[in-house]
Amino acid sequence: MTTPLTGIGVGNGTAAGPVARMAPPPPLPAARTVPPAEADTEAASVREALRHVAAELEERTSAASGDAADVLSAQAMMVADPALADRADALVHEGSDGPRALAGAFGEFRTALEAAGGLFAERVADLDDLRDRSVARFLGLPMPGLPDPGHPYVLVAEDLAPADTALLDPAQVLALVTERGGPTSHTAILARTLGLPAVVGCPHATTLTDGRTVLVDAARGSVEPDPRPETVAEAASREEQRRHRAESVSGPGRTADGHPVKLLVNLGATGELAAAAAADSEGVGLFRTEFLYLDREEAPSEEEQRAAYREVFTAFAGRRVVVRTLDAGADKPLPFAVSGDEPNPALGVRGLRTATRDPELLETQLAAVAAAAEGSGAEVWVMAPMVALPAEAAAFAARVRAHGLPTAGAMVEVPAAALRAERVAEACDFLSIGTNDLAQYTLAADRMLGDLAELLDPWQPALLELVRATARAGERNDRPVGVCGEAAADPLLAPVLVGLGVTSLSAAPNSLPEVRASLAAHTLDQCRRLAELALDAPDAAAARSAVGQAAG
Incomplete structure (x- = not known):
């Protein structure tokens, strides 16, 4: 076997x-030295290959939507970067042939991203793909x-x-x-x-x-x-x-004995709006607004933001929409929001911290959200990413309410916020746990590093302890506490999260039917017993196994 x-x-x-x-990627032919008399022609062919790949990616971007369109657009910008073409051109004039000049230029960019670490390092796969496509175009070979x-x-x-x-x-x-x-x-x-x-x-x-x-x-x-x-x-x-189980249950989320658990969708771009709005959900638990800001040299205007937000709010009239304000920094290095020379962007100025550097950025966004919410029919909540201190949550809530928006919350993605969740909950109206970043910071493990995937597992008992602490703080202060990270999409983990005290789960639309069915198969007391099994386990694998056996 x-x-x-x-x-x-x-x-x-x-x-x-x-x-x-x-x-497979195209093999490099035998190396040859380009004579100075042929360098201009060789360099022109290199630039043409890069232009062709960029144009092809832009064409694919126009045919895609959602996350796919976003990442394709980012790839098109990478291969169209003049610095990349200039470096390949210089390598040709130093004697390299076209394929090796392309490989060399991409290799230097790759090294820079790897050195940046964190989520930047994940983009090296994109550069490798762009290198292979450019070389294939230069050589006239089929695209990988x-x-x-x-x-x-x-x-x-x-x-x-x-x-x-x-x-x-x-x-x-x-x-x-x-x-x-x-x-x-x-x-x-x-x-x-x-x-x-x-x-x-x-x-x-x-x-x-x-x-x-x-x-x-x-x-x-x-x-x-x-x-x-x-x-x-x-x-x-x-x-x-x-x-069959996933299709057998519909409507609002609840346990077998009727305990309500709001089931919401995550939304990252207006291209995803139709599918998200059509999903059997009670609204949006995480509306990522970064799509308006990415790949730009300056922030979008209040008018542009207002139009985009209004489209979402109108589609969810009668339902809740939780807006996350701009989460720039780390893997989203916007030039108008954060510094580009931070030694460790994942621990730098990101999320709510960008408002300290440029308060007007947040003020403009809140004004746009408030204007778009008015008369839309949606129940609009607003939350801040990367809150670490209760004072930050209080200051953010005051700014939100100053714009006439009644419900302000804080994301719990930093262990400090979970450990002081009681005070954070007192300072705002709701809490939302981002398990992806909370796992990264709790276990000191880069969330994009496959070698550390075991540490990033949302079943880690240490992470679940912080979820429980946050949920209990919310309950004592009569504040709802949701989970909007990848953990919310796991139907086996969903009863555990509810047993820990979580009141809502937000995930991709395709994940909700199984999560709904899983909750409907367990009473609240059973959810609590499953939560205790997970917390008592020595590690993530044991937690998942114990709950899986008990849940049947």
């Missing part, structure tokens, strides 16, 4: 099918990209680039398996958005050969090569039962 490969599971489904691997075997398949790759994932057809791709990537990588985000089972950060995945049948189990984070027919049949039966 072949030993299964293991990695980081994304989602909860299973799928079996033949492997199809990504087309998605396979087309003529039948549904399990896509296996070292990693997936945004340019490829934007074109992925969920009717053909049964599941995703990548050797690299973490729980918040592009592949993981795509898998959740499309509802595809995936295993990322899976060592030796690329040793799987084309046509070989594999069984991908996202809940277990496993990829089983050459599964027995009875194993595939059992997995298919479990998958059918899982889908």
Whole structure:
């Protein structure tokens, strides 16, 4: 029997099918020295290759939406950066041939991103993809990209680039398996958005050969090569039962004994609005407003913001919309909001801290939110990211109310805020726990580093302790406490979070049916017992196992 490969599971489904691997990057031809007389012509071909790749990405951006459009747009800007073309041009004039000049220029940019660390380092996969596309264009070779075997398949790759994932057809791709990537990588985000089972950060995945049948189990984070027919049949039966359970419950979230738990959607761009608004939810638990600010040299005007917010509020008339104010910094280095020379951006000026540097940035956004909310019919709440101190929450709440917005909250993403949640809750109207960053800062583990995925697991008992402390503080102060990180999308973890005292869960629209069904299968007392099992476990794996066995 072949030993299964293991990695980081994304989602909860299973799928079996033949492997199809990504087309490999183009090989570099034998090196040659470009004579000075030919350098200008060679350099012109290099620049043409970069322009062509940028144009192709811009074309794909116009056909995409949501997260895919955002990352494609960012890639197009990267390859169109004049500094990149200038550096490749200089390498040609130093004697390098076109392919090596391109590889060298991209390599220098890659080194700079790796040195920046944190979420910047995750972008090196984007640069590698752009390098391969540019070299292929220069050499007149086919672009590396998605396979087309003529039948549904399990896509296996070292990693997936945004340019490829934007074109992925969920009717053909049964599941995703990548050797690299973490729980918040592009592949993981795509898998959740499309509802595809995936295993990322899976060592030796690329040793799987084309046509070989594999069984991908996202809940277990496993990829089983050459599964027995009875194993595939059992997995298919479990998958059918899982889908049936998810479809059997609708309406507001609640436990089996009627304890209400608001189920909300996350929204990151207006391109996602139609699907989010159509979801069976009670509103938006996390409206990320960064999409208006990214890839710009200056902040959007109040009028532009007001129009975008109004569109969202109108679509959710009669429901709640929780707006997160600008979360710049770290992986979103906006030139008009943060300094570009911080040695450790993840621990620098980000989130609410940008308002200290430029108070008008926040004031303009709050004015736009208030104007858009008026008469929209939506119940608009506003919360600040990266709150660390009770005084910060109080000052933010005062600014929100000064704009006529009645409900102000704070995100709990920093251990200090969780440890002082009592005082933070006193200072505002609600709390929202961002488990992705809270895990990163609690376990001292870069959230984009696949090697540390175990530490970033939302089942970590230390993280759950902070969730419980925050929820209890909210309960004592009569403040709702939600979870809007990836933990909220896990149907097995959802009863645990409710048992810890969480009052709402916000996740991708595709995740809500299973979460709703899971809550409906447990009473509040059962949720509390499951929470105690998770807290008493020695580590994340043991917590998940104990709850899984008890939940049946």
